[in-house]
Amino acid sequence: MIVRIMGEGQWKLADTHVVELNKLDDELLVEMESGDAEGFRRTLGALLDAVRRLGAPLPDAALEPSELILPAPDASLEEVRAMLSDDGLIPG
Template sequence: MIVRIMGEGQVELDDVHFAELNRLDDELLAEIQGGDHDGFRRTLAALLDAVRRLGKPLPDDALQPSELILPGPDATLEEVEQMLSDDGLIPN
């Protein structure tokens, strides 16, 4: 799966890693719904770090359609809340 982190670029990520990402996404969703700004900031950083760590960066000139778009590290709770579906940022 091709994942884009807004403002950073794309990474290719194997589907086997989605259980870990979904766990972080569920935490992020709960923090957003609870208005926990500090928890949101920590969990968003952990989610993006996991994508970077587990994924393989694509070259900047490789323009492939992204199957999943994640907010950048500076996104606010309110901005991410607008990006959410019922499942969070990552579909189950």
């Protein structure tokens, strides 16, 4: 799977990592719904760090279609809320 972090680039991740990313996504959703700005910031950072840690960065010149687009690390709670689907940022 190809994951894009807005403003940073793309990473190729094995599909097996979706479970770990979904756990963080579920946490993020709860924090957003409760208005926990500090928890939101911490969990968004953990989610993006997991993508960077588990994935292999694609070269800047590569323009692969992204299966998943995540917000930039400095995105606001409101900006991320606008990106959400019923499943959160990560479908499934």
